[in-house]
Amino acid sequence: MLNQTLRRLKQQPDRPPRVAIVGIGHELRGDDAAGGVVARTLQRNHTVNSAASGHDNLLVIDAGPVPENCTGPLRRFGPDLVLLVDAAQMDEAPGAVRWLAWQETEGLSASTHTLPPYVLASYLTGELSCDVALIGIQPADTSFGGPLTPPVEQAVAVVVQTLAEALRSV
Numbered sequence: 001m002l003n004q005t006l007r008r009l010k011q012q013p014d015r016p017p018r019v020a021i022v023g024i025g026h027e028l029r030g031d032d033a034a035g036g037v038v039a040r041t042l043q044r045n046h047t048v049n050s051a052a053s054g055h056d057n058l059l060v061i062d063a064g065p066v067p068e069n070c071t072g073p074l075r076r077f078g079p080d081l082v083l084l085v086d087a088a089q090m091d092e093a094p095g096a097v098r099w100l101a102w103q104e105t106e107g108l109s110a111s112t113h114t115l116p117p118y119v120l121a122s123y124l125t126g127e128l129s130c131d132v133a134l135i136g137i138q139p140a141d142t143s144f145g146g147p148l149t150p151p152v153e154q155a156v157a158v159v160v161q162t163l164a165e166a167l168r169s170v
Contacts, residue, residue: 001099002083002166005131009080016057016170020079021163024086024117026065030146031094031139034156035085036062037148038135041160057170067120074128081131082124084117085159087152088136095151096138097159104134135159 009017023039025032039062059077063070067084074082090098102121121132137159140149148156 001133002162005081005133006166006170009131010170012080017080018057018059018078019167019170020059020061020074020077020082022067022070022074022082022084023060023062024065024067024084026142028144030141030143031137031149031152032065032087032142033148034087034137034139034152036064037156038085038159038163039063041156042163045160045164058167067117068123071120071123071127074124079128079130081133082121082128083163084121084132084134086117086134086136087139087142088117088134090136090138092138093151094138094140094149095155097155098136098138100134100136102132102134 006017006019021039021042023035023037025035027033027036039060042060043062059073059079061070061073088100090096092098102118102125117134121134124130124132137152137155140151
């Protein structure tokens with residue numbers, strides 16, 4: 001789905017698509033940290049850098065448990081696509097990864113955030129006129145103080161690799 005979305009957005013004749021990746025999750029809640037780990041790993045990755053590093057078509061934000069606090073930087077960036085990466089209770093095996101249209105996320109359980117991803121996505125599409133999707137990672141354990149579980153660690157690595165490869169061409 002990501003590659004299809006990027007291909008569609010690349011058809012704009014005046015510039016390459018602007019993509020924002022927003023990692024969401026609470027660092028101290030085990031697998032709930034998955035979105036933030038994805039964002040921080042991408043920020044450290046030499047092939048995918050943030051807009052602050054001079055790549056004006058990509059912005060990577062670790063929003064922590066309050067993704068609504070990143071709307072200012074997103075507004076200034078003006079993305080064509082916002083990818084929210086978050087642990088999501090999807091009733092699947094731990095570590096399962098799914099691309100979800102934001103409209104599909106209304107019934108999903110938000111882990112520890114103050115604002116459900118559905119509400120944020122609705123706001124972003126309305127205010128920024130951009131596409132929004134959620135990359136959901138099924139958590140196994142969101143206990144306070146726990147680390148990422150092995151299936152979620154593997155899922156994070158796959159998501160990072162997939163995003164890095166897809167975004168190299170942006």
